[in-house]
Amino acid sequence: MSHSSDDPKRRLTVRDFLEMKSRGEPLAVLTCYDVLFARILEAEGVDLILVGDSLGQVVLGYDSTVPVTLEEMIHHGRAVVRGAPHTFVVLDLPFLTYQVSTEEAIRNAGRALKEAGVQAVKVEGGSPDICEAIQRMVQAGIPVMGHVGLTPQSVHSLGGYRVQGRGEEEASRLMEEAVALQEAGCFSLVLELVPGDLAGEVSRHLRIPTIGIGAGVECDGQVLVLPDALGMNPDFQPRFLKQFAQLDQEARRGVRQFLREVRESTFPGEEHTFGEGK
Numbered sequence: 462m463s464h465s466s467d468d469p470k471r472r473l474t475v476r477d478f479l480e481m482k483s484r485g486e487p488l489a490v491l492t493c494y495d496v497l498f499a500r501i502l503e504a505e506g507v508d509l510i511l512v513g514d515s516l517g518q519v520v521l522g523y524d525s526t527v528p529v530t531l532e533e534m535i536h537h538g539r540a541v542v543r544g545a546p547h548t549f550v551v552l553d554l555p556f557l558t559y560q561v562s563t564e565e566a567i568r569n570a571g572r573a574l575k576e577a578g579v580q581a582v583k584v585e586g587g588s589p590d591i592c593e594a595i596q597r598m599v600q601a602g603i604p605v606m607g608h609v610g611l612t613p614q615s616v617h618s619l620g621g622y623r624v625q626g627r628g629e630e631e632a633s634r635l636m637e638e639a640v641a642l643q644e645a646g647c648f649s650l651v652l653e654l655v656p657g658d659l660a661g662e663v664s665r666h667l668r669i670p671t672i673g674i675g676a677g678v679e680c681d682g683q684v685l686v687l688p689d690a691l692g693m694n695p696d697f698q699p700r701f702l703k704q705f706a707q708l709d710q711e712a713r714r715g716v717r718q719f720l721r722e723v724r725e726s727t728f729p730g731e732e733h734t735f736g737e738g739k
C-alpha cells in the first residue's frame with residue numbers, strides 16, 4: 462500500500478495535503494460512492510476520496526449532476542465512510558444546497574459532516590457569494606474544497622461540457638476565482654477541463670494544492686471518476702481520460718459465465734451444495 466503517511470491507519474489531514482504540495486508530492490484522488498470500492502481505495506492507499514455528485518450520472522443514471530439531492534449524497538457518503546474509515550473523505554454539496562444563502566450552505570455542509578461522517582465538503586464556483594459562504598463554513602470548522610473551470614452543476618449556463626479558461630479574459634477570470642477561493646479558506650481546489658498551461662500557472666501561484674481532472678500534469682494532484690477510470694463506462698472516452706482497467710469487460714464475462722452454467726445446470730456443483738453432515 463502506498464499512502465503519504467508512514468502509518469496507513471492514520472487519516473491524512475488538510476495540513477498533510479499542504480505539506481505534500483510543498484514537497485512536490487502529487488495527491489492521488491479518486492471518486493467513490495459505495496462501501497465495496499471504498500475498501501479497495503483505502504487498502505490501496507488513495508490520499509483522499511471524493512464522494513462526487515457525479516454519483517448522479519455514473520451510479521443513479523441521471524443525465525447531469527443537477528437532480529442529485531443532499532439526501533442521496535449523504536446516503537452514499539455514509540457507505541464510503543464505512544468502507545474507508547481511515548481515509549480523508551470529501552463530499553460534494555449538490556446543486557442549490559449552498560447557493561441560496563450562506564446560512565443554508567453552513568447548515569447543509571454541517572449535515573454532510575454530522576450525518577455522513579465525512580471530513581470536508583466541496584462546492585463549485587468562485588463568485589463572491591460562494592466565497593462568502595465558504596468563509597463562513599471554514600469559520601464554523603468545516604474544511605472546504607473549491608472547484609473551478611468546468612463546473613458541472615452549471616452545465617446548462619456554460620453551454621455543455623467544454624474546456625474553460627481559454628483566451629486571456631477567461632484565463633484571468635479563472636485565476637482570480639482560484640485566488641479568491643484560496644483567500645476564502647479552501648484547503649484545496651479542483652481544476653476541471655482547463656488548459657494545461659493555465660492549470661500549471663494557477664498551481665504555481667496558489668499555496669493550496671490544486672487537483673486536476675482534464676487539466677494536465679502540472680496540477681498538484683489528479684482526480685478521476687472511479688467508474689470511468691476503471692473502464693466501467695466503455696463508451697465514455699474523452700481525451701483527458703485514461704482507463705486503468707477494463708471492468709466492464711470482466712463483469713460481462715462473469716455474467717455470461719453465470720448465465721451459461723445455470724442454463725446448463727452445471728452450477729451449483731456438488732462443492733457448492735450442502736449435504737446432511739457438512
Ligand code: KIV
Nearest residue numbers: 492513514515651674
Ligand atoms: O462530482 C465529481 O465527481 C467531481 C469530480 C469530477 C472532481 O466533482
